Amino acid sequence: MTHLLEVQDLVVKFGLRSGDLTALNGINFTLNPGERMGLVGESGAGKSVAGFSIINLISRPGFIASGRVLFEGEEISSYPLEQMRDIRGNRISMIFQDPMMTLNPVLTIGTQMVETIQAHNQVSTAHAREIALEKLQKVYISSPGKRLGQYPHELSGGMRQRVVIAISLLTNPSLIIADEPTTALDVTIQAEVMALLLELCKHENMGLILITHDLAVVSQVTEKIAVMYAGRIVEQGPTASIVTNPRHPYTSGLIQALPQGGSGRGRLHQIPGMMPNLTSIPPGCAFHPRCEHVMDICRREAPRLFSDSENSGLVACHLYSQSR
Amino acid sequence: MRLWKQFRGSYFLYSFLHDPVAMGSFVILALLTLAAFGAPVIAPHDPYDTTTINIMDSEIPPMWMDNGDQNFTLGTDAQGRDMLSTMLYGMRISLIIGVGATFMQAVIGIVLGLIAGYKGGKVDNFLMRMADVQLSFSTLMVAIFLSAIFQAIFGVAAFESMAVPFLVLVIGIAEWPQYARTVRASVLAEKKKEYVEAARVMGLPANRIMWRHILPNTMSPILVLSTVQVAHAIMSEAALSFLGLGMPITKPSLGSLINSGFDYIFSGSWWITMFPGLLLVLLILVINLLGDWVQDVLNPKLYKG
Amino acid sequence: MFAFTVRRIIQAIIVMLIISFIGFALKQNVGDPVRELTGISVSAAERDAIREKLGLNDPFLIQYGRFLKGAVLEGNIGQSFFYKKPAMEVILDKAPATIELVMCCTVLIVVLSIPMGIYSAIYPRRLLSRLIMGLSTIGVSVPIFLIAILLIYIFAIELNWLPSYGRGETVNVWGWESGLLTLDGLRHLILPTTALTALMLPLFVRLIRSEMMEVLQTEYVKFAWAKGLPRMRIWFVHAFKNTLLPVITVGGVQIGTMIAFTILTETVFQWGGLGFLFLEAVERADTSLLVAYLIFVGIIFVVVNTAVDIIYGLVNPMVRITGRK
Numbered sequence: 001m002t003h004l005l006e007v008q009d010l011v012v013k014f015g016l017r018s019g020d021l022t023a024l025n026g027i028n029f030t031l032n033p034g035e036r037m038g039l040v041g042e043s044g045a046g047k048s049v050a051g052f053s054i055i056n057l058i059s060r061p062g063f064i065a066s067g068r069v070l071f072e073g074e075e076i077s078s079y080p081l082e083q084m085r086d087i088r089g090n091r092i093s094m095i096f097q098d099p100m101m102t103l104n105p106v107l108t109i110g111t112q113m114v115e116t117i118q119a120h121n122q123v124s125t126a127h128a129r130e131i132a133l134e135k136l137q138k139v140y141i142s143s144p145g146k147r148l149g150q151y152p153h154e155l156s157g158g159m160r161q162r163v164v165i166a167i168s169l170l171t172n173p174s175l176i177i178a179d180e181p182t183t184a185l186d187v188t189i190q191a192e193v194m195a196l197l198l199e200l201c202k203h204e205n206m207g208l209i210l211i212t213h214d215l216a217v218v219s220q221v222t223e224k225i226a227v228m229y230a231g232r233i234v235e236q237g238p239t240a241s242i243v244t245n246p247r248h249p250y251t252s253g254l255i256q257a258l259p260q261g262g263s264g265r266g267r268l269h270q271i272p273g274m275m276p277n278l279t280s281i282p283p284g285c286a287f288h289p290r291c292e293h294v295m296d297i298c299r300r301e302a303p304r305l306f307s308d309s310e311n312s313g314l315v316a317c318h319l320y321s322q323s324r
Numbered sequence: 325m326r327l328w329k330q331f332r333g334s335y336f337l338y339s340f341l342h343d344p345v346a347m348g349s350f351v352i353l354a355l356l357t358l359a360a361f362g363a364p365v366i367a368p369h370d371p372y373d374t375t376t377i378n379i380m381d382s383e384i385p386p387m388w389m390d391n392g393d394q395n396f397t398l399g400t401d402a403q404g405r406d407m408l409s410t411m412l413y414g415m416r417i418s419l420i421i422g423v424g425a426t427f428m429q430a431v432i433g434i435v436l437g438l439i440a441g442y443k444g445g446k447v448d449n450f451l452m453r454m455a456d457v458q459l460s461f462s463t464l465m466v467a468i469f470l471s472a473i474f475q476a477i478f479g480v481a482a483f484e485s486m487a488v489p490f491l492v493l494v495i496g497i498a499e500w501p502q503y504a505r506t507v508r509a510s511v512l513a514e515k516k517k518e519y520v521e522a523a524r525v526m527g528l529p530a531n532r533i534m535w536r537h538i539l540p541n542t543m544s545p546i547l548v549l550s551t552v553q554v555a556h557a558i559m560s561e562a563a564l565s566f567l568g569l570g571m572p573i574t575k576p577s578l579g580s581l582i583n584s585g586f587d588y589i590f591s592g593s594w595w596i597t598m599f600p601g602l603l604l605v606l607l608i609l610v611i612n613l614l615g616d617w618v619q620d621v622l623n624p625k626l627y628k629g
Numbered sequence: 630m631f632a633f634t635v636r637r638i639i640q641a642i643i644v645m646l647i648i649s650f651i652g653f654a655l656k657q658n659v660g661d662p663v664r665e666l667t668g669i670s671v672s673a674a675e676r677d678a679i680r681e682k683l684g685l686n687d688p689f690l691i692q693y694g695r696f697l698k699g700a701v702l703e704g705n706i707g708q709s710f711f712y713k714k715p716a717m718e719v720i721l722d723k724a725p726a727t728i729e730l731v732m733c734c735t736v737l738i739v740v741l742s743i744p745m746g747i748y749s750a751i752y753p754r755r756l757l758s759r760l761i762m763g764l765s766t767i768g769v770s771v772p773i774f775l776i777a778i779l780l781i782y783i784f785a786i787e788l789n790w791l792p793s794y795g796r797g798e799t800v801n802v803w804g805w806e807s808g809l810l811t812l813d814g815l816r817h818l819i820l821p822t823t824a825l826t827a828l829m830l831p832l833f834v835r836l837i838r839s840e841m842m843e844v845l846q847t848e849y850v851k852f853a854w855a856k857g858l859p860r861m862r863i864w865f866v867h868a869f870k871n872t873l874l875p876v877i878t879v880g881g882v883q884i885g886t887m888i889a890f891t892i893l894t895e896t897v898f899q900w901g902g903l904g905f906l907f908l909e910a911v912e913r914a915d916t917s918l919l920v921a922y923l924i925f926v927g928i929i930f931v932v933v934n935t936a937v938d939i940i941y942g943l944v945n946p947m948v949r950i951t952g953r954k
Contacts, residue, residue: 057855059846081860089856096855101848106870106946115866119858151946167856457644460934461927462885468892469923472911473655559772563893566774567908582775586897589782590793598782601775609770616766 002073004175004207005031005054010067010077012046012053014278021278023049023062025231028305033174036201036208038218038239040254041228042275047211050228051177053077054209055088072174090120092175093168098184099160103152109163110148116170135166139196158189165197175207182217194221215254219243227251230276230286233305237313247315249291285318293319339621346617349610356607360416367409368397372575377404383593399595401581402588403573410576411600415607417577421491422558426550428496429557433503434546438539440504441511452508455501463498467560470494471569487571491564495557506549510542544622551615555608562604578604630949633942641935646697648927653696656707656920657689700924709918711910716921720903725805726796727891727902733818734825734887738833741826746837747872750845751864761834768831773890777824777897784820792817794899821898825890829883836879840872847871874945881937885930 012024024046031037039047052058054069056077069077076087088094096102104112113132114125123131129148136144139162152160161181168176178197182190198221201208210222218225219239226236227248235248246252253271273290276282282289288298297318305316340346359366370376382404387397398407440451458466471494514520515538523537564570565579573584578600585596699705707716749758785793797817799806808814844850845868853863892904899905903922910918942948 055855057851059851085857085859087857088854089858094852094855096848096852098848102852104849104853104867104871106874106944107867108946115858115862116856119856119862151950153947154950453640460882460885461930462882462887462889464889465885465926468889472907472919475911555770562772563774563889566772567893567896567911569911579772582778586778589778589786594782597778601778605767605771605775608772609767612766612770 003030003070004033004035004072005209006068006070007050007054008068008070010050010053010069011065012049012058012062013065015061015063020065022065022281023231023278024053026067027228027233029226029233029236031175031207031209034201034205034207035224036198036210036222038222038225039209039211039228040213040215040218040225042213044275044277045228046231047228048179051094051179051209051211054177055092055094056084057088057094086120089116089173090171091173092177093171093173095161095164095168095176095178095181097180099157099164100152100184102164103160105152107151108148109150109152109155113148113163113167113170116167120171131170132166135169136163138169138200139163139166141166157185158193161185161189161193162196165193165200169200169204172204173206175209176201177209177211179211180213181210183212183214190217197221215243216258227254230281231278232286232302232316233314234287234317235313235315236305237315241313247313247320248287248317249293249319250287285316295319340617343617345613349613349617352606353610353614356415356603356610357419359412360419363409363412363416367406367412368395369406369409371405371410371413379404383588383596385593386595386599398599399593401596402584402593407595407599410581411578411603414571414576414578414581414600415603417488417571417575418558418561418579418604418607421488421495421561421577422554424488424492425495425499425557425561426553428492429499429553430503430546430550432496433500433505434507434539436500437504437507438511438535441508441515442538448508451504455504458498459501459505463495463502463556464560464563466498467494467564468567468569470498471564475569487575491561491570494564495560498560499553499556502549502553503546506545507542510545511538514538514541548615548619548622551611551618555611555615558604558608558611578607630942633948634939637935637938637942641931644931645928648931649697649700649924650693652920652924652927653693654689655923656696656917657692707917707921709910709915709921711913711915711918716918717925719906719918720922720925722806723902723906725807725902726900727895727904729808729818730821730825730891730894730900730902731887733822734829737822737826738829742830742833742837745830746834747841747864747869749834750838750841753842762838765831765834768827769835771828772893773824773828774893774897776827777821777894780820780824781897791820793820796901821894821900824897825887825894828890829887832883832886833876833880837872837876840875841868844868844871874941877937877941877944881934881941884933884937888926888930 007027007029010024010027011022014021014023027046027050029037039050041047049058049062053062053064054071054076056064056069056079058064064077067077068075071087071092076084079087103109110129110132113135114128117123117128117131118125121128132148133144136147141147141159141162147155147159147163152163155163161184165181176197181197182193185193194217197208197210200206208222210218212218222239224237225239225242226233227242227250228234229250235242235246235251242251243255246255250271253269256269257271271290276286276289282299284300285291285298285303288294291298295318301318303316303318303321305314306321307314340350364370382400382402384396384400385392386399386407387394389399392399396406396408398411400406401410436451436455440448471490474490474494519537523532528537561570561577562579562582565577566583568580568583571577571580573580576584581600582597582604585593585598585600588594588596589598705715705717708714709716709719712719745761749761752758781793784791795817796808797813797815798811799808799814800810801807802810808818850863850868853867858867888904891902892907894900895902895904896908903926907919907922909915910922
């Protein structure tokens with residue numbers, strides 16, 4: 001069975017006047033059809049960049065330095081713009097973080113939906129509107145007909161994000177990449193939108209890459225997780241086992257930092273220090289300055305992701321390679 | 325000493341030293357300014373001293389052409405004044421008025437902008453309406469109107485004797501809305517920040533908050549605006565002088581020189597207009613280029629490719 | 630939208646009243662209309678009688694009221710001392726010249742600045758873009774009158790291709806003296822239009838470019854790319870419509886600058902329009918005409934700016950629907 005998505009040794013750099021910065025330092029993961037995966041990490045870890053690089057939409061001065069992205073067996077990372085157009089918004093849809101900024105303020109919802117359909121299919125406007133209405137109903141928006149004629153600022157935040165989700169469904173894609181889809185929403189709406197996304201993915205058998213810093217959300221929606229730190233994946237595996245039995249010190253730090261994690265009482269656990277920014281990544285393992293289990297080798301050598309034969313997860317930490 | 329060290333290590337200096345256009349412009353501007361203010365010393369003739377001017381010397385072409393005269397490097401104008409000297413003095417006047425007017429509009433604009441932004445409400449509304457209306461009339465227009473009216477009421481002679489301060493005043497009044505608007509926008513943004521709330525809670529008087537706390541944070545956009553406005557002021561003054569509403573021909577600025585020379589290009593004495601013209605363009609151009617660079621440095625949000 | 634429009638119109642009327650008030654106040658304090666009318670060989674007593682008859686001794690506000698009534702109902706904004714005719718008549722006589730110039734210039738600017746601005750925003754590094762931006766920077770630094778003089782020097786004096794002053798032959802179309810209908814008139818139109826355009830064009834190109842660049846970096850444009858929309862649509866529908874909004878606002882203000890520039894251009898080209906009229910009035914100290922000109926131009930400003938504001942309101946859905954900016 002061909003994987004839905006395969007990312008192989010992806011390296012993304014930012015070309016600045018003062019030199020190149022590495023934002024993604026060799027990312028590897030695969031996704032099967034209908035599978036839901038979480039890409040977790042703090043701001044600046046590179047997860048958004050990873051998301052954008054799948055459809056080759058990294059803002060200048062970023063560029064893919066090496067590695068490949070395979071979608072349904074095709075190497076889309078080497079596609080020219082015209083071919084990428086066929087993939088973007090069509091077979092892979094993306095949902096951005098803030099729906100107010102995502103939707104064009106001077107165009108109606110209807111226009112923004114119909115154009116998406118017509119960009120990829122030769123259908124009449126009337127037919128396109130029907131499809132749009134159908135998708136709006138799928139996301140449980142009230143009075144969908146009226147919404148088509150409205151402008152983004154006339155809708156509430158939650159509604160807007162539903163519209164964005166609806167837009168992502170228009171072409172029946174096989175993969176949705178959702179970049180922090182609920183961060184900009186009110187807490188009460190977050191859960192609703194997330195539940196909606198989950199239901200749709202299951203129902204339409206769409207793959208999902210959920211990019212977020214919120215481990216709690218990820219643990220409820222996804223089947224597998226990849227944890228990112230300073231441009232690398234440091235741990236990867238089935239959601240259940242990562243959440244109950246995290247192995248990388250960073251991952252366990254994240255889990256413990258959750259309000260429900262640990263004993264649930266007393267002060268929230270905090271990982272000391274901050275994630276380094278791209279210009280000053282420490283040598284060896286990037287996490288070593290903040291790690292409580294740091295060893296000498298951690299300062300010198302960057303650990304590689306490898307499979308610990310106990311379960312099907314991967315971890316990049318010397319703690320575990322030592323015990324081999 | 326610390327300030328100097330800060331400056332040395334700053335991005336400001338780094339960007340400057342790596343931008344040939346900015347450095348070049350700065351050098352040229354410095355040279356021009358030195359030349360202008362050193363006019364009394366370096367100019368070969370004194371264009372204001374009527375005893376040295378001989379009408380028989382009028383319309384002599386530049387040195388390197390036929391009929392040129394070694395004494396008059398760039399030729400003479402219609403009244404026999406040496407072009408080079410008159411241009412240097414003229415540039416001095418242009419610079420003085422340009423910077424002076426900008427200073428005046430900055431003072432007026434900043435004060436009004438601070439008040440409008442900080443007080444808000446009716447005061448703000450009123451001031452901004454005024455600014456809007458004045459802006460929509462275009463500052464050049466306002467300046468022209470004011471000059472014309474002044475001249476019509478008080479007569480040309482009175483005008484000539486007060487030309488420089490008057491021009492500074494007119495251009496200053498015409499352009500304050502730009503500063504007011506910019507400062508007000510900054511103030512509104514800063515007002516929301518915590519340090520203002522803290523200062524207010526501590527009981528600091530409004531004045532103090534405005535001047536000591538908010539103003540320093542609005543320096544950046546003010547600086548960017550000022551460079552543009554100096555160039556603008558020089559252009560406005562040149563335009564006014566060209567129309568005869570600015571510096572008189574007896575104490576000419578570059579604009580009035582161009583005006584006086586205009587009629588003579590038809591008879592072939594092109595240098596009377598062209599040289600001051602070139603100098604004016606050069607002056608404005610380097611100021612604009614520097615202004616562009618300042619804007620780039622202080623406003624890096626736009627990745628310009 | 631309706632409330633927005635009404636508010637704007639009320640503001641416009643208030644400003645126009647203020648302008649007329651200031652204009653009138655000036656008129657009253659400058660020059661002596663009686664003297665202009667009668668010359669100097671009239672005795673003081675007779676002059677006083679005339680003053681009384683003309684209502685010049687009445688309180689200020691009453692005179693203002695009369696003036697206002699005359700202005701609104703009859704279009705009478707004073708008398709030109711020099712021309713010995715109603716100011717309005719003189720102004721309307723010269724208006725077509727300026728209007729034609731401004732119209733041609735506007736058309737050229739719209740047609741040229743949009744593609745140039747958009748192109749240099751999308752491809753900032755290309756040679757053509759750099760060229761456009763370089764010329765724009767220089768263009769903004771050269772005063773209009775110099776451009777005009779330069780054009781005259783090159784094309785009229787050195788090359789002798791085009792006439793250097795005046796409007797040339799004009800044709801009277803229902804009271805409108807038009808230079809557009811004769812070849813000669815058109816020839817005369819070329820240089821002044823070029824000068825005026827050469828000055829305003831860089832302004833707009835820079836404006837469009839910088840706004841467009843900002844828009845191209847927004848989230849919604851990125852989303853448009855992520856949706857796989859065709860390039861042209863992204864640039865011309867998504868990006869450009871948003872660029873248009875601030876451009877309309879700023880552009881509207883530039884109308885004021887353009888009028889100021891026409892004064893300069895008309896001076897250089899001896900173009901018999903409103904700007905030229907204005908300067909003549911200054912030189913001749915024809916304050917009555919001057920003030921009338923001020924009022925006239927002031928009103929034009931207000932009308933145009935209000936129109937631009939309303940257009941902006943129509944185009945920007947956020948204003949259209951919520952009724953405020």
